[in-house]
Amino acid sequence: MLQLSQRGVALPASPYRKLSPFADAARQRGIIVHPLNIGQPDIETPPSMLAAVQQADIRVLEYGPTAGTVSYRQKLAGYYQNLGLDVTAEDILVTTGGSESISFALLACLNPGDEFIVPEPFYGPYNAFAISTGTHVVAVASHIENDFALPPIEEFERKITPRTKAILICSPNNPTGYVYSRAELEQIKDLCVRHNLFLLSDEAYREFCYDADFTSALHLQGADDHIVLLDTISKRYSACGARIGAFVTKNKALRDIVFKLAQLRVCPPGLGQLLAEAAADLPEDYFDHTKAEYLARRDLMVSRLRGMPGVQCPLPRGAFYVLCHLPVDDADLFAKWLLEKFSYRNETLMVSPASGFYATPGLGRQQMRMAYVVNQDVINRAMDCLEVALREYPGRWE
């Protein structure tokens, strides 16, 4: 019999999109489904960035350089330099989205069977990235009680084995919204140096810090060879569909390997790079406006959630997600029930149950993630639905 690969069979479905069929069915019944499940910003892509593609003079849409165009890499280096990071164009390999950057890191730093440590809850697809690269996620639990702060560094150290090759962090964190402090990052860096580990730092939400100062892994001193920045323009410029990210490291030997991996796909998307390059010409206050909007949404969503009996909601200091505790038996069942059985004023909401963000079975069962990527009117409507739903849900459980 024709057999599919075990790794393929073992892959989990996306925790964000597994409820899509139920949402489609609800919409077909005429119900308005508010999509809080996925981090797709509704903020408009800067028109000047789109114009850069739309006005470009292209005769042949050729293969570009494997590491990305020189002009874009130079401008991106300038962006990092403005953040106080010592990054040159040579340190950057432009990737096809942040996702490719994650794959490259795991393929280049880990062998099959090797492990990387991640604080959980974490960006759900890390599980599937591990399976597709033959590596293993080892999770260290963070806790809602202290806003999902970095777990004690001793807990990381206890999980280190001869197969551990890296620690992967995400700050500002998806799904928790926590922003690691400089002191926390220094602890992780020291541990990586002590145990010869790579520090892989997913900073997709760098610009979205509200009540915390952002520190990049590349701000840390004395560990240049260990640190890899995994980046993307998706959230920064509301340009998810461009599929442009970056793999950034001062480690030349690592870059050389990633370059060979990158040669397999010849080059990153050319049109997306034109768009990304134009970000350099955005006005200096571009992020102020976007951030102010997200901040207002966050405050609204958090205050609405905190007004619901039995809901526990930490203040997410960055990114654009809320990870909250609900008074329900099982957030997976609740999320499905919202789409299958519930509506209020002919509306309902789609959320991401948190189980998909944990590696340890059973953790996060009463938690769910919502993205505040919709306007305040929609947030209010969705929260109205949630409030009623929590009263009506038959599986309510304090």
Added chain:
Amino acid sequence: MLQLSQRGVALPASPYRKLSPFADAARQRGIIVHPLNIGQPDIETPPSMLAAVQQADIRVLEYGPTAGTVSYRQKLAGYYQNLGLDVTAEDILVTTGGSESISFALLACLNPGDEFIVPEPFYGPYNAFAISTGTHVVAVASHIENDFALPPIEEFERKITPRTKAILICSPNNPTGYVYSRAELEQIKDLCVRHNLFLLSDEAYREFCYDADFTSALHLQGADDHIVLLDTISKRYSACGARIGAFVTKNKALRDIVFKLAQLRVCPPGLGQLLAEAAADLPEDYFDHTKAEYLARRDLMVSRLRGMPGVQCPLPRGAFYVLCHLPVDDADLFAKWLLEKFSYRNETLMVSPASGFYATPGLGRQQMRMAYVVNQDVINRAMDCLEVALREYPGRWE
């Protein structure tokens, strides 16, 4: 000590681009280097396809559907149907270039340690795709004496082990230009059915057949679950930089796995899909013009090569490459010498030594690949250089 992955270290550099530093150095010395090393067409991307992107009304460049937009998949299905293939939009997953399609196939059909059989010489990066997916290339040699036709099917059968999961073919072939006949494809298909193997068919050059009828693997009957078409728009529409390909199969279980892999990168490039979708509106005779141009170039290059003493050049019936035998000791040394030591009228040429297209060490040592993706004037100039070079090269060897 911080260690990089063994698989990363083991990756070969691209056989097309490994001479780039020498070409750059030659250019810095003021020498014109004719780039025959890489399959980057100089044919212009259809302006109507570029216009589709440039005139699109985009407010937010959002994530698209994981499998590609419905509208593009429907139009792409129409393209396949026009070729007489029974393909619907559901059978298609749009990929980020043909390269992603190859990775998906190896990850979904093979486990680490599994093998796939490929006629050699083959598209060089297959070696690196194997390393990055933990799989193994098993090569069956084809021969210049019979234009690199399909080797006897018994030779494939002899290489089958319990770890063999697929046969990978490329037709029209890169680098040989050979186009498999229907009868040859039927033999491969029967073998795949008999031994429960997938038949992975890379058809990137489908439109470029000059003296042979094209047969797609999907034209074959009675093996729907086995057949996977690996496709790309790069060569077809001279749109290499768009990074749009496709993974096409009637095997639903396989598609489900590839869909989960595809969720890792959320979606293929959005701007590239807009461009690709507009291909549906090209005039029916679009390929006629392009093909006529390539045919004239092929005939010119082949006749020039056949006029050089000691050069053996089969007639490539498809794609846009010539793989020829040279009277030199080692094509790798010769190709480097062309860039480092040689010039004629202040010009030289960059080629791809064939060693990078073979898995078996030592094979193809006197062969090199040249792409006829430059105009006829440049081909003549490059062939003038080659003719002189073959006389002057100190390592001449009949």
